[in-house]
Amino acid sequence: MIQKLFNIDRRIIFAFIFLSVLLPFLVKFDLPIEADKNVRTVYNKIEEISQKASGGIILMSFDYDNSTKAELEPAARAILSHAFMKNVKVIGMSNWPNGVTMAKTIMEDMAKEYGKQNGVDWAYLGYKSGAGLLMLNLSMDFHGAFPTDTRGEKIDQIPLTKNIRTIKDIDYVMSLSAGSGGIEEWIIYSQSKYNYAFAGVCTAVSAPDYFPFLQSGQMHGLVGGLAGAAQYETLINKPGTAIDGMRPQSVAHLVLIFFIIFGNICYFVNKKFDMKKERA
Amino acid sequence: MEANQSNLKKDSIVIVLFFLALIVVNGILVGTGKLKFGTEGFGIMVAAALTIALYSFLYQDNPIFKMAEHFYVGVATAYLFIVTWYSVILPDVILAWKDVGGTDVWVTISKSLAIIVPTILGLLVYTRLVPRISWVSRITFAAMIGFGAGFAIPNYITSHILKQAKPSMLSLWTAAGPQWGAIVIFVGVITTLVYFFFSVEHKGSIGFIAKVGVWFLMISFGASFGYTVMARVSLLIGRVSFLFGEWIPLIN
Amino acid sequence: MKKNLPLTIAFIMGWLGILLDYIPHKVSEVLMTSITKGLMVTIAIVAFLGLYSLLNMHWIKIKRKNAGWGYSLLVFAGFFFMLIFGLYNQGDLFWKAQVEQGMVEWIYTYIFTPCQETMFSILAFFIASAAYRTFRAKSMEAGILLVAAVLVMFGVVPISGKIWSGFPEIAQWLLEYPNMAVKRAIFFGIALGVVSMSLRIIFGIERSYMGGEG
Known part of the structure; x- marks a missing residue:
């Protein structure tokens, strides 16, 4: 019996996982979502720079692509909503080539929702190769790194970007990162050298890796995974896909924990049974 | 030969059944007005078909999965080509020539060289396609890797050693009493470093310290595993909400 | 020529990378921006070779009528x-x-x-299946790993807060202290590894980028 449970067809486990994600979407229940201090810091910083007379400028580096869209897009939309609500200007760019259309679409959608004008309130500069090289380059010579935006407009003539010469002219830099060519490279090749306010928005997989940067102050805020995005949505009081996703997320985790504990119980029972058999 | 033909027949049946099922479901969705037939509606149908085709791998490897997978690889390759062209090659190599002309000869020369040198360096890599002169491509790799190696040294030292060392050495005991957080960080860093230090045999007190390091490592790996589960489930949530939200509108 | 020219270029470029970073002068900054910008363009051109390789592999498969x-x-x-x-x-x-x-x-x-x-x-499906089959507390170390994984997995989702407010706090503590300490120790190791590997490249000891014939 125990052996049978051990060798259960993996497709049965797959079915449980699938249902644990689907069913909570159909049955609604409320969950308490409270922002942790790392998410709150990002929120507070945007609030702070919105107080500036000029409105403040954020650089959002979309360092991810479709593979992690479900995790990072809700956070990107929530942060853009917050910035546009507070009249903070946003410059977008990408270090991952496969995310260009996605990043552009997100920025266009959010700008449309808040009636923001391209070139004045926001700009999307697109992708350049090199990751670390690009980060170092734009930190010293912003116009040289991105001569034009994705529309082919010269950035030294775009109202929003014409006065930005170096990274120091930007109030807040954040990388929405899914791995290599993201948060870590920003810190290594740019932030540690130019010491500006930097935040990370990352996939849950990589979130534990960035805690040393938080404690050292190289990164002062972190929005990690879909849970982080849900916390940000709670802070701006704009429920979206992340808050909705917390029900299936919670149930799927419970199902997985059940599987792990059940697997271990089976293991120990089986071990005891084997030992008894050996003694006999 | 016979086995091959039987496989081919089985594959054909699977493919036909898959498309028939899609036609029926999409027909019902369009017929009941739950999915509008237009550019967006058709797109959703295609996206749903591809999603199911790729998920079919969970049952077992099959031709539908392979077809979707290969088509996706082709599209991804072309997209990368297009993005690199319009984002880097066009503005920085081709259209950049528009800004080269000027009254100052030296500025013109330096701007021209800034385009010509990297372009030639990049093109040299293609000598790999001609075995007789393939060694020339090493020049490009040497320049890229050499510079990368050089500028990594000061930057890694600053970000990963200097800026990380200071917050590891916080006061362990203050007027307020023991600082447990600082103690855990200090012990964790030291014991983990000792575990990775293989020049000394892990015996006696060093062995014990290394063992504590392993416990810390296990906690960290456990935390990473917990977060990895969260990441993967989030991606599944994205696809489920597409299939049952945008395609078959079960979720509001 | 075939060996020494690339090694010399790597040596010069490597030292340029180090020195330009340490010299806070206008000229070194101009040189640094020019080199980084140039290499960004070079990398983009080189990327097409990867695309070519992938397509060529499939073309050969078609030409030879290989399986699939x-x-x-x-x-x-x-x-x-x-x-x-x-x-x-x-x-x-x-x-x-x-x-x-x-x-x-x-x-x-x-x-x-x-x-x-x-x-x-x-991967969500496979991680679940793998966890069920292989995640066993067979030793003390494996037990610590399992307990930490379960605590974090549970603590990071909001349902844990509904059951007991201490669960999210425990998960956060594990991430901020023991996990952080380990990652930092790994950072030190990574940095030392990068520095030593970079020096090997600059001084021509590490030559794998030359295609194995160096």
Whole structure:
């Protein structure tokens, strides 16, 4: 019996996982979502720079692509909503080539929702190769790194970007990162050298890796995974896909924990049974 | 030969059944007005078909999965080509020539060289396609890797050693009493470093310290595993909400 | 020439990378921006070689009619489907900036995105199956790993807070202290590894980038 449970067809486990994600979407229940201090810091910083007379400028580096869209897009939309609500200007760019259309679409959608004008309130500069090289380059010579935006407009003539010469002219830099060519490279090749306010928005997989940067102050805020995005949505009081996703997320985790504990119980029972058999 | 033909027949049946099922479901969705037939509606149908085709791998490897997978690889390759062209090659190599002309000869020369040198360096890599002169491509790799190696040294030292060392050495005991957080960080860093230090045999007190390091490592790996589960489930949530939200509108 | 020229270039470029970073002078800054910008362009040109290699591999498969060559045809179908619309560029062709993406955006949204998202989400199923079959507390170390994993997995989702407010706090503590300490120790190791490997490259001890013939 125990052996049978051990060798259960993996497709049965797959079915449980699938249902644990689907069913909570159909049955609604409320969950308490409270922002942790790392998410709150990002929120507070945007609030702070919105107080500036000029409105403040954020650089959002979309360092991810479709593979992690479900995790990072809700956070990107929530942060853009917050910035546009507070009249903070946003410059977008990408270090991952496969995310260009996605990043552009997100920025266009959010700008449309808040009636923001391209070139004045926001700009999307697109992708350049090199990751670390690009980060170092734009930190010293912003116009040289991105001569034009994705529309082919010269950035030294775009109202929003014409006065930005170096990274120091930007109030807040954040990388929405899914791995290599993201948060870590920003810190290594740019932030540690130019010491500006930097935040990370990352996939849950990589979130534990960035805690040393938080404690050292190289990164002062972190929005990690879909849970982080849900916390940000709670802070701006704009429920979206992340808050909705917390029900299936919670149930799927419970199902997985059940599987792990059940697997271990089976293991120990089986071990005891084997030992008894050996003694006999 | 016979086995091959039987496989081919089985594959054909699977493919036909898959498309028939899609036609029926999409027909019902369009017929009941739950999915509008237009550019967006058709797109959703295609996206749903591809999603199911790729998920079919969970049952077992099959031709539908392979077809979707290969088509996706082709599209991804072309997209990368297009993005690199319009984002880097066009503005920085081709259209950049528009800004080269000027009254100052030296500025013109330096701007021209800034385009010509990297372009030639990049093109040299293609000598790999001609075995007789393939060694020339090493020049490009040497320049890229050499510079990368050089500028990594000061930057890694600053970000990963200097800026990380200071917050590891916080006061362990203050007027307020023991600082447990600082103690855990200090012990964790030291014991983990000792575990990775293989020049000394892990015996006696060093062995014990290394063992504590392993416990810390296990906690960290456990935390990473917990977060990895969260990441993967989030991606599944994205696809489920597409299939049952945008395609078959079960979720509001 | 075949060996020494690349080694000399790597040596010079390596030292340039180090020195330009340490010299806070206008000239070194101009040189640094020029080199980094130049290499960004070089990398983009080199990237096409990777694309060529992938397509060539499938072309050879088709030419030799290797097993599954029909699927390779689909790689080319997908490639040209996207490429044609990309180069057409809404009628402006490929020597003008891509102001509107048109059909490229459609293909990206409804073909590329669902495929890539689905491929990665499949891992959710496999991680569950693997956890059930192999995640066992067979030793003390494995037990610590298991307990930490379960605590974090549970503590990071909001349902844990509904059961007991201490669960999210425990998960946060594990991440902020023991986990952070380990990652920091690994950072030290990574940095020392990068520095030593970089020095090996600069001084020509590490030559694997030369294609194994160095």
